[in-house]
Amino acid sequence: MRLGVLDVGSNTVHLLVVDAHRGAAPLPAYSHKTELRLAEHLDEAGKIDQSGADGLIAFTKDAVQLAEDKGCESLLAFATSALREAPNGEKVLDRVRSETGVDLEVLSGDDEARLTFLAVRRWFGWSSGRLAVFDIGGGSLEIAAGSDEQPTVAVSVQLGAGRLTREALAADPPDKDQVRELRRRIRLEMAAVAGPVLRAGRPQRSVATSKTFRSLARIAGAAPSADGPYVARTLNRDDLSEWIPKLTKMTAAERAALPGVSAGRASQLVAGALVADAVMDLFDLTALEVCPWALREGVILSRLDQLQPR
Known part of the structure; x- marks a missing residue:
């Protein structure tokens, strides 16, 4: 159909x-x-x-x-x-x-996390074991983890890249004191949800979805989207840590010239990078695999699951 x-x-x-x-x-x-x-x-x-x-x-x-x-x-x-x-x-x-x-x-924030998790589970399969999934949107960050198709934990935090940029990073390039304060805020809010997620069990595979993660992985050396969805892409924490100081010193126009960064989202990339860095630090992850499927695919798969088999 x-x-x-x-x-x-x-x-x-x-x-x-x-x-x-x-x-x-x-x-x-x-x-x-x-x-x-x-x-x-x-x-x-x-x-x-x-x-x-x-x-x-x-x-x-x-x-x-x-x-x-x-x-x-x-x-x-x-x-x-x-x-x-x-x-x-x-x-x-x-x-x-x-x-x-x-x-x-x-959709509620928890529904977003749950449906994105479903898409990632179907993409990587059962051999992934316990999954942890992170999705940075414009308004919120979704986190889900579990060993089945439905996550054991699914939470939404108001740490979207667009929201944080509007609320905390007024200058272009951003003021270093504003960046520092935003970094502190992100980590305080992230720490409040990291504990419950980790107490449910450490992930065997950690996955990122969303345009923000894909852009960060691309500027850090991952394959371009033109290579297709089946090419493995990874965002390494060490690479992200090297790029964050560079990104904070760039204007939005300069960030838009980087590979994989659209002009419309360039202004949000610093906030997105700070969220990604906090995710990898507080969840003790050295790398995140980038999944091409996310919320849209989760909605589709959920709808198909409701159909009667022929």
């Missing part, structure tokens, strides 16, 4: 069309996305402004038409922290529903 998946994130709104059936890997057939940056379309009260809501509705209308053009049987549509946390999120959802016919499902 052919499915359309509409992913409304804090940074990017993405329509992915896949050919999939139960028991098989979903194969991407078409992709359409834009960096709407919904989390930046906030007024003083934290509400999504008119421009942000209008942009989301316009993209959703395009997504509905494209999904129809590509022959999709159904459209799975979900949203994450930007709509989940906005005080007027329900009103925006109502507008999307009434003007496009699409009913966006707002």
